[in-house]
Each structure stands twice: as C-alpha cells, then as structure tokens.
Amino acid sequence: MSRILYVFIIVFAAVTYASGQQEDLRKSEDDIRIEDKFVHARLLMASGKKADAIKMLDTLRRSSPPSAAILFELAKLHHEAKDLNQTENHLKSALKLEPDNYWIRKFEIDFNKELGRYDLALSSAKHLMAVYPLRPDIYDEAVSLCIKANDLPGALNILDQKEKNLGWSDGIYLKKAEILDNAGKIDEAVAVLNTLAGKYPGQVKYLRLIAKMLHSNDRVADAEPYLRKIVELDPDDADARLGLMLIKGKSESRQDFFAGLSPMISNPDAPIELKVKELMPYVEKHATAGDTLLGRQLITLCDKLVIAHPGDARAHALYGDVLKNNGEHTAAIRQYEKTLKLNNKNFLVWEQLMISLEKTGNFEQLTAISAQAMDFFPNQAVSYYFAARCLVEKKEYKKAIDLLDEASMISASNPYVMSKVSYAQALIEYRKNNLALAMEALTRSLEISKNQNAEAMELRGDIFRDKNNMAEAVKSWTEAIKLGGDKKTLTAKVTSIKSN
16 A cells, blocks of 8 residues: 555544544445545545546545544635635535544634634634633634734734733744734833833843834834933944934934934945935925925935935935935936836836936926836826827827826826826817917916816916016916926016016
C-alpha cells in the first residue's frame, strides 16, 4: 500500500471513529467498503477529477451511515466549484455530527468571512474558544473578526480572556494598544503601552511606540518626556533626538526651524514620512498665501529631499507641488515626470502635471499625457478637459466640443471641472470671434467657480480689450493675477494698456 493511501485511511479513521465501540476495533466489510470508496474519492480529488469525486462521495453519503468526514469533503469540493448552497448544506450537516471538530469549524469561519457574515464567523470562533481554550490562534481569529465588525469592546474582552487562559504576554498588550489607538482612545492606548514600558524599564522599544503614537495623532508636545527618556537610555537614538529638535523648532522662528530641519532632510536614513509630515503644513500655507520667501525656503529643502530620496515618488511629488505653487511650472513638470516614472497610480500627480503643461503652453506633451490619463483613469473628467484644450489649440473645435461634453457628463456637475469646461467653450467662441457667446460662457464659468477661475478672468479681460473697454480689461487682468494667473503675461497686458 502506498504512503498516500495509508495517510488517507488514517485521516478517515481518525475523523469517523466513534466513542463507545472501543472494545471492538475490528472492521466490518461495510466499514472496509466505505473506507476504500472514500480513499478512491480522495485520489480522484488529488488527480483533479473533482466532479467524479463529488459523485462518488455523494453516493457514499447516501449509502453509508452519517459521516462528518464525507460531508466535510463534499462541502470543500462544492466550495471549490463555487456552489455556495451545497457548500453550506453539507457544512451544516457535518457540524451537526461533530460540532466540536476544529477543522470543520475553521472552514465554517473562513466560509462565513468570505460571505461577509462576520457575526456568524465570530460565533463559530467563540465556540472553538470554549472547546479549545489553550489555542492562541482561535483568540487571534476572534479578535480580528470583532475588529472587522467594528466591535472594539468585544475585541478587548477576547484579549482579556486570552490573557486569563494563556497568561500574560506583551503581544496581548500591544494588540490592545493598537485597538485603542484605532478607536481614537489615545490616552488609554498610551496607558497600556506605559504598562509594557514599566515592565521593561531598560528598553526603549515601548517608549518609541508611545512617542510614535502621540506624534501620529498630532500630540507632538506630549511625546517630549518619552523622547527624553529614550535619549537618556540610548544617547545615540537619532530619531528621538530628531523628535526633540522638531518640538524645540515649533517655538523658533521659521528660518531657524528650517535651518535646524535641513540636516534631517538631507539625511537619507531619516524616514521620509516624518520629513513630509513636517513640511506639509508649510507647503499648504505656501499654496494658499503665495509667500515667495517661503517658496524659496521650501524649494531649498525639497531639493535636499529629492537628493536624499531619489527613488521615492513622494519626494518628487512634494517638490513638484512646491515648484508649481511658486510659478515655476517647467521645473515642476520635471519633478512630476519623475514621480510618474516611480509611481503612476496617483491621479493627483497626473492632474498637477497637466496643469503645469497647460500653463507653459506645452500642448504637444499635454496631448500625450491627457490621453494616457484618460486610459488609466477613465472616470476622471478633468483629463477630458485637458485633451479638449489641446484640440482647441489645433483649431479642431468639433472634436474639442465632443470631449467637453464627455467631461461634463463624467464630472456629475463637479464645479471645478464645469468651470473649466465653460472656460474652454468660451475660448472656442473667442477664437471664432463670437465675442457675445464667449462672454456668455465666461460668465457661466466665473459664476460656477465663484470668480476663482484665473484663466476665465484673464480671457474676460481679453474680450473687454477687444471691445475697447480698457478699464474693465485692466480690472479683470489684475484680478487674474491675484487668482494665481501667469503674472508675467498678465502684467505685460496691464502695462501695455496703461502705457498707451
């Protein structure tokens, strides 16, 4: 008899063995017949003939006494065939015969998880916890199911049971802290980690976790005593020293803070996540305030950032945003291109690249990029606007209008996109010298954007100039500058009117 047949027979005998018959271990002819057919069915399964295996096991099920092993095998085979009804029917029948069988219950848990029935899966896991109180994997399964069901108190309760039955472990307390942190109960999470830090007073591992948790929840100042304790225990801990420096920097002038931040930004071993987190508030402030000095300071730091992390898309994307917000669109384009070479999954980067290409008048490249963006992200309406904008430059107005209609349909009345669409429609009418229709579309564009569309405001000035209304033209161009329009071009337009 081959080894595989021997294993099948042993498994079958172990599952089907019934208590109360221990005094007579001899097998009847029926037992041998059932066992042979069961092994034959397993061989069919192993050779990929699963339909034949189902037929044989089903015949065996009807002709032999109730057997959890046969029903369990049928449940698994029907599951592989994606017959969920038969899977569930056979699974329930198997569990009626052997409700405490670990493997059948585990299959039931996975089956219910697959169907999103986490409450039923959790009920099965709790049943196994009662039957096998010393198996740690069952507690972990139950905790995971509680978290999926958003029952965080239930998860903590199961961890308490695990500690009661299996004894104390740092893994239990770490999981408790994680759950409390995710629930927004930061003080309770820190208290749990403080228990671990107190149990291991000479170690910095748990102090680091506390500091990281506080920092990620914007409670940087609260992390200071833990960072100081880390440095006291490990004077060479660079991250803790850096954290203390950042806390100190919050109270310094921006220039001093950036000067202190510069070595950390240049250090390739310092985590980029921390660098981006510290720079982001200033990047956002620069985007809204247009502070040119802040822009130059950020450009200096971001230049160091991409040198330290040349292979990280986040570094180049952040640098691109700073350059774009500073009006340096050509340099921003290079950074966005590098970003997309490293990671082309973030549509916002595609959009920023297309904005900069439009600003620089690089419609040839914009044609190619917008086409790629539409392929990768067919539901992003703004890409269709940029593709239409390129067609306007080529005077292919009919094709441009078709794309603008598509952008309108996809956008679901998104104000940002619809303002751009109306601007492009106005530009088409302006290029065709239909000034009245152009002004009508522009008025619509500005109303949708609440007078925040710089391009529409600039075109409004151009129309007033063509109508010889210079006062309104200058007023519109001046407003366009405030909205972030091309300062050099707009200033030249204003100057040309005032000099005449």
